[in-house]
Amino acid sequence: MGRLLERIRGSVRVRTSGAAPETVLNLCAALGLDFWDVRKDGTELELTLYRNGAARLLEAGAGRGIEAQTVRRRGLPFLLRRLRQRWALPAAMALFLGAVWVSSFFIWEIRVSGNETVKTAVILDALRDLGVHIGACRLTISQERISNEVLQQIPELCWITVNTGGSRAEVLVRERVPRPEVLDRDAPVTVYAEKTGLIEKMTVLNGDPLHRAGDLVLAGEPLVRSRMESGSGTGGPRLVHAMAEVYARTWYERSAAAPLFVLEKRYTGRTETKTALVLAGNRLNLYFHGGNPGAYCDKITEQKKLILFGAVLPLTLVRETALEYVPEQVPADAEAVRAELEARLLAELESELGVAGEICRASFSAQTENGMMTVTLRAECRERIDAERPATAEEQRLP
């Protein structure tokens, strides 16, 4: 804090001689001058004072035989005095600060958050049509209009707001939760087998079962029909919404193949860096020739937004580095390839079975041909195979 005050008020380092150093210090104290960094060297004394204090000391010392000379001047007042002769520099600084101030009324960065299924580009497109884009004036943004229009354009969203702070626009969205399917208990529905399998357990909640545990069913075959006889046998048949939980043994055979070599990148060491400036969405290339250094190369792009005192400026520095490489075929470890294929097949099957299914037994076999390894998975599983579909006219026909 003291250092900052010193820089703002301006400080002067003074060397005195001709009088005892103690006399000079007593004079400073009597005049009420703040001083610091006192250094005594024989009869000479060096001390630092504020700008106006130094002037008073020089004036008071002259009448007391104190010879004082200025060693160093430091601080804002002296800097401003020097700059007065170089008007272009402060003018450029003022112009720059003015440009920063003006640019803070425009949007130079848009951030979208809260979206999971709706793509950010879709939201930005909708906003662009409503005047919210890079370079738009933030004072013209109407929250109400944006909310009404965007929600109509993107029905997957249920809420949107645009908060502008400085040159940054924060777009917050909430996605609509899909309405759950309502079960129509009166509609005639048939339960059928989604997969071929051997029924292990069958729990019928409604409807007339056509199979029982131990039966082998084919995919698409009806399991529980919607036509149902009344319990007493006097009311005649009626149509119901058939419901059942059917667990069955199923069998799978899946294959996957992979080459027994891998392509590896061998970097040649040849790199090329290109720099560009993006000013308010317009790119200014700071290089003369485009293109890549070779046929194959990795490109690394770094973007640095210019931020001044927390305000985003419409200037982005883009640095693109291209690293040339040569692709090379390298023999792969057969065991590693096999393990990877086995893991992939198992993961795919588990994903297909879902949480209600399980793999009871699994075996793998592998064969190599023409530089390719093929792994086959044979698995016996236990899973739920029931699914519902509207009953056909044939099934609905009552006697």
Place this chain on the structure above:
Amino acid sequence: MEERKRYGDLLLRAAQAADLPLQAADLPLITLTGRRRALIENHKGLEALEPDGVLIRCRGGLIRVRGSGLKLAAMTDTELLLTGEIAGVDLETPGKEDAHGPAS
């Protein structure tokens, strides 16, 4: 000189009678913070400033601050702050060589 001494004694007696702090009688107040800082209030000016000892004028005598690397950190017409490694503080009467004994 004699008149000033009488004036000082009068101030001291008045301060004691009024139950006031003795620095109200313009007597020096020395505050030590460990061995690193010495604040002398009611001083009458610097007599000598050396890295190993500082001599300060005050009512009724001199204060000698002994030590090493002593620096004058701040000074006003009534207060004086010394920093450094302080070895001791002596109170001296002008014209007498012997001190009244170290205060610390």
